[in-house]
Amino acid sequence: MMTGRVQRVDARANRERILDVAEDVFGTGGKAASTEEVARRAGVGIATVFRHFPTKAALVEAVLVRRFDRLRTRAETLLAAPGAGPAFYGFFTELVADAATKIAIGEALHDLAGDDGAGEAMAASLALRRTFGTLLQQAQRAGAVRDDAELPEVYALLVATSRAASQPHIDEDVRTRMLAIVFDGLAGKPQDGARPHGLRSSDRQTGRSGVQGVMIAGAPSAPDRRP
Amino acid sequence: MMTGRVQRVDARANRERILDVAEDVFGTGGKAASTEEVARRAGVGIATVFRHFPTKAALVEAVLVRRFDRLRTRAETLLAAPGAGPAFYGFFTELVADAATKIAIGEALHDLAGDDGAGEAMAASLALRRTFGTLLQQAQRAGAVRDDAELPEVYALLVATSRAASQPHIDEDVRTRMLAIVFDGLAGKPQDGARPHGLRSSDRQTGRSGVQGVMIAGAPSAPDRRP
Amino acid sequence: MMTGRVQRVDARANRERILDVAEDVFGTGGKAASTEEVARRAGVGIATVFRHFPTKAALVEAVLVRRFDRLRTRAETLLAAPGAGPAFYGFFTELVADAATKIAIGEALHDLAGDDGAGEAMAASLALRRTFGTLLQQAQRAGAVRDDAELPEVYALLVATSRAASQPHIDEDVRTRMLAIVFDGLAGKPQDGARPHGLRSSDRQTGRSGVQGVMIAGAPSAPDRRP
């Protein structure tokens, strides 16, 4: 009994170590990194990795599931915190900051978003997205986020910025200012009708935005310089 | 002589065909796609590909250089067009829309951004960035983009959104609305001091944004609902 | 033109050499033998083997197809020869003698017989069986083989004896005498009703033969010693 327990504890520890290392290895080198590298850096034999995760895909998936679950748990914690605005923006900021060190997870977030093959990871990803959607709604009800922003585009921005943040030359400073711009866009009341860029967030089903044509054609009718 | 000339013309045509195919192949399948696939779809022998591009990396680089150059040329054209604001936003929109179909180029833009190994492609990438910087300055001078936004973060947003747009489940509609938010953030006057998210684009060198701590601590002093 | 032809000739030669070697390697070691062994003994790189045969199964199948085709061709030649009896028995003898040196091919004949996964090889095997069936019918019409023997059991005997002949300790002498017994059984007029073993070839659908029960029960009614 005791024996069994101890062995399991050891194995569990190994499993966790492998996951930790894999998160780092796949983070740095993308999922193209070799399983052997994971084994080496985890200090175990290659077969041990395969004992815990029968295929490489299973290993990658386990890494993602763990990561998505952690993020979702964090989001749930923030849901309960007072201050819906800070909760939303804080989570957004945290996730992007975290992505900076877990490089290819952004890629995974990215890849999985449309991939339906990876069962569990997909589920965990969707759960995270759902919770994030709740954070968004709360923040909108609190007036901290404009009402016309919807989950698909906001989540796309979350993925986009976290992915961008994983680039090594994007330091913390740049990242913060990048987010400040996005956050202004999210918070900002669509002031007056005249915007310099001609896009409206509330536009739907309009096919191609008119901007491109206008721009190519040359001078837009909108005033170029604001008073 | 004639033969030589003809062969050269043939070779040049081959080179272009290979580049076209490679752009598509690496676009669809990522740079993990095989060189043999490129050769097959270009209708040439594998050795011909390696005759034109001594390594796979060289082929990928040539694809990127051509792509960056095209984008830069487009940016230069817009620089001369009247209407600095539409020029900037239009180019941004175009590039993101284009990325949606050239999937892995966004990845490359991404990867290269910090990579200094890839000589020519890096140079082309920097040239594009520089031209984009000029577009930005013009737009700022025209009042179409807030003054406190600087190239690093704006370029980061360009990369981020173009990468996000390459995901299959991001349709044109979502892409447009995502950009609308970002563009509002770029255009928007930093209204009053009280922002719901607590980030200021003009903050520099401040290490960690204070948001996180505040948020975790709970209720911020700032009013949650705006009047 | 010339160039292309020459290359193809070389490649064809390599292909044949690989097949020859594979026939030997899989013959000696069973299909469990490694592809690398085939490559080494063929004097080519492992990748060359896989270039010609995309999977190991394809290689094994190609070996079998070639072998079955050769045997069928031989059978067809004999079909045209005068003397249906000698043709039948001669083919039987030849095939068994040949199997003695192509060890595991007997195994393949064996395995394939019920296997429907291996497309081409299965087809080639069936073609051989069909031609052998014609040889059998001719021999029966010529009175050289008893009329009540049918293809399934005769073919089973062919497979069985060729497989047995592949064992190293079965020398030619033993093989010949083993065949002599089988051939006597095939040729032999079902003499009188009283056989010492109690089985009749013409029995069909009789479920279990009665022999076993009788034997276990003890003394059969049939006379034990023949006059």
Next chain:
Amino acid sequence: MMTGRVQRVDARANRERILDVAEDVFGTGGKAASTEEVARRAGVGIATVFRHFPTKAALVEAVLVRRFDRLRTRAETLLAAPGAGPAFYGFFTELVADAATKIAIGEALHDLAGDDGAGEAMAASLALRRTFGTLLQQAQRAGAVRDDAELPEVYALLVATSRAASQPHIDEDVRTRMLAIVFDGLAGKPQDGARPHGLRSSDRQTGRSGVQGVMIAGAPSAPDRRP
């Protein structure tokens, strides 16, 4: 003491269970089946299998020894039964029928026959062969088997037919008729000199049988149809 005894009883039981399972596993999947599969289906840990049988080869050997011993015991029982003919043919039939369900054992019988590496199994195999030889002699003395048949070829036929019977598409009906032909060959008085196949069981040391040459040459002088 008590503990030791109990443990030993348990261990013995485990050993038997492992052997039972192994007989089935190696029977179904060939000896390529994995040891882990045996352990799993036996409900023990993999290490327990290796405690009882130090190598996989030892396990396979133990399975074979047990099987050969059982067959030999059965043969010995039949030796004492009245009716030497039925004893011989019955044993032959039983063994072949049994092989139909213990697939790869036929293969093992086969493989071992010439293999001198597998000590105990080889010995058990030889013991079986010896006992079978006695059955044969008795049957010959009883006139149930022709006098000129000797053990090597008869045993070869036993192995050959049992191996053939293990093929899934050889049903009981075909198996019985295949045996009927062989048994006719074994029982049959070498009638008159003129056989359609030209082989004589009593031929020894004659190098190649003349049949092949004759057949290839074409029309034999012997009449093709018997009067």
Next chain:
DNA sequence: AATGAATGAGAATTCATTCAT
């Protein structure tokens, strides 16, 4: 210049066997 064949260095995965408890 162009081609297709050849090559060896990985990569994922499996398996018999050993180790620690």
Next chain:
DNA sequence: AATGAATGAATTCTCATTCAT
């Protein structure tokens, strides 16, 4: 004595790159 985890040596297959024609 029993267990399950760990291990490294195969094995199949892929791919960038080189060679010969």
